Amino acid sequence: MIERDGAFHRRAAPGARMVELTVDGRAVTAPEGEPLATALAAAGILLLRRSPRAGAPRGAFCFMGVCQECAIFVDGALRQACMTPVAAGMQVELRGVP
Amino acid sequence: MKSDLIVLGGGPAGGNAALAAAAAGLSVVLFDEQPAAGGQVWRAPWAGKADPHDSPERREGDALRDALASSPVDLRFGRRVWSVGRAFRVDALGPDGNEWVEAPRLIAATGAHERVVPFPGWTLPGVIGLAAATVLLKSHAARPAGPVVVAGCGPLLAAVAAGILKAGGDVAAVVDLASARDWLVAVPHLASRPSLLAQGLGWTLKIAGRGVPVLFRHAVRRVEGAERAERVVIAPVDETGAFTGGSERSFEIGSLVVGHGLVPGGEVPRLFRAKTRFDRLRGGHVPELDADGRTSIAGLYAAGDGVGIKGAAAAVLNGTLAGLAAARDAGRLSESEWRKRAEPARTAAAGLAPFSDAIAGLMALRAGQVASVPAETVVCRCEDVTRGEIEAAAVAGATEVNQLKHFTRCGMGPCQGRMCGETAAEILARSLGVEREAVGQWTARPPLRPVPLADLLGRFDYSDIPIPKPAPL
């Protein structure tokens, strides 16, 4: 059985402050400060963008700032989700994902 | 601002280089894009991570972070270095916009990145790197969705599988390019670092104890799925990594974790056109260094996995030696004082060589791996360039990798050729029937990482732009 519809599993610290962010209009809850790519994966959002030439589905791949696959719009600017800490009220826009 | 030394990278090499140089009296500025020191191998957990357990990496990382915090090193974390100029000037984007530092000496310790040899479906969401999984486990308190297949080669395989199990995940299989015999051959050398050997055996036992199948001499044939990875098909390979035609097995998966070793970054020495050579065992092109980490460019030093894959223990020592060399070259350490500090590190580094070679050998690229990439499979993820297009460029007359880039856009995307570079070069060399060395390496270009133009701009008035004299009419 595929676990929880493919969402990554994350354990936040007992004292972590959970905050809400918006992903293409949808509310997602995550611990403040968690890398955004992990927060999205834990919410089951693996498909982050489509490749510009082939339109193929892409998601976070290296989780260490190298591959650029997780570059999405955060509060209007293109950011690598794996390098961007979650903040309350963050507006996230995926790229080319319906 | 000016300082005596700039260190790029706060991992085991850069951190120890900064400490050694600062202890010898140099003023040191250390830049890293992560929020804390440790690099990838000793990566710090993010602040909100639930982290009851500890590990040798965690302890070593904490020790480095503590040592740096109580040192006089000017620590600049969360900085994206985008320009490294001669003399040396480093420009970085941080919380307050662009900042720059000048120093007569610079140590590049920018680390390595992972090599993943492409297979059909490797670009699907739900396929992540082996090193990515270590980041999730160590730093993010997260694990990929199960069932997980862990595939590839090298010591991270067992570590990641064990880590996922420990975090409560479900590992469907471990798929190892190496044979059990390859490991047995490596073990005596690995035994030169008993603590790490024990760690490796611990991982293996953990996997065995949970009944996870370990498929030696197998590799991923393809991943299937529409919008994400749903199924992985594996098949047996020979000692070169080429598929033997033996029977395939498939696993339904939540995630595939896959990695085939590490590639030294080396961007900074290449940017300065320091002398390099190709070293297959060390993962790719590496700068030519003396025993203390001096490159062929005066004042430029390099250390750590960014100059050839040797692992964290070697990085600590080589970083220390580079820091001491910078201090000595700056005239802050006498010959005898330098010798006193450097000799132990030099001796220890020599003792590590068998271990480093064994680990690197398990991760080195095998000839059959690249030969097995199908023609229609994407090699350059940023620009969706396939193996077939790279081969067509060879037929059209591309004889080296920078020409390949022009012909196909391979390596022109935002990862700046890091993910595809070594694979594309191997494919080009094979197509031309020449050695890998003959097709060269990407010319390094600034910025070191892509940077949003808006961040570069800062606040400005039009009248502030220093517009030079117009061209002649």
Add this chain to the structure above:
Amino acid sequence: MTRVHDLAVVGGGVHGATAALFCARGGMDVALLDRGPLCREASGVNAGTLTMQMTRVALIPYALRAHAMWASASEWLGHDVGVVVCDGLSLAFTEQEAEILTYRAGKRREAGAPIRIVDGREAKRIEPGLSDEVLIAGHCEVDGYANAYLTGLAYRRALIEAGVALHENRAVEGVDQGDGGFTLRTAQGPLRARRILLAGGVWIEPMLAWLGVDLPIKTLINQLAVTERVAPVMQTVIGVASGLLSLKQYPHGTVVIGGGWQAVGDRERGGVELLPERLVGNVRLACHAVPALGHARLARAWAGLEAETRDALPAAGPVPGVNEAYVCGSVHSGYTSGPYIARLLADRILGREPDLPLFPIDRLLAPDPSEGTAP
């Protein structure tokens, strides 16, 4: 018997490759030599702009014809260089710039470039991505760009089809004259030809020295930058009154930012170092013109060399005092005008009368009149 070519071209950029192509098509046995692959210096790394608004007035008639050549490259070159013909705008943000722009556009219009001055509102209609800060703009419908990095591949195919003996990665170390021709010395052995064309861009100066001719060539080190692929932010080619910006978005989404901001380097070492404050200045100018560009990320920056003679006009014609030796290059905004000027020179080499005059270098070999006369 050693093969003796009718023509040996040294330098495989746009100038050398075009001349080689037309001479071969004109019936000559042509060899082309380059120390590297084709079009890997200025011809392959420039910003690709094909514009009248940065072209020197004296070159406008040439640039117009060259623009038509680029636009029909599929016919005469036969291979794709990614040419897009579109509107071009040269912007003025201040009164002073408006004055410069009006004057310069007027001069270029007199020379034949169909440039008209429009107000900021009209400019924004032509280019919706434009900033509201624009006072006036020069608008020219004869503008556009090529994809410079495809130049080498396109010429390579065309030259091979035309039967040119292509010698990439074969550096010429010197030239000996005699026996009614030239012997080019290379590490891979000598190569003989009856005629020689030196088309080495900034290296024309050391090449002419092989023939005992001293022609000083200034080397410009132009900084360039490109973003990763982004959604459309602009649809025209944009420059500024001073000429120090060139900006366009390619169909695949990348935006190339140029304009001739100078990096550190020289002819011998190439572009050695980009200067971050100049990169920032160039990017500021670009984002001041097209604000939405700020969302894009800078993917790569590099430096490309540009050659300039004393009077900033081309060196294109016979080499004085050396029979059957020619030189072609140092064309300001040479990528735009290069193919036409090289074709004119090919006509001359083939013994035909060129449609427009060449730019013989005799004028540059005489003492510089601006430097005064010796007592």
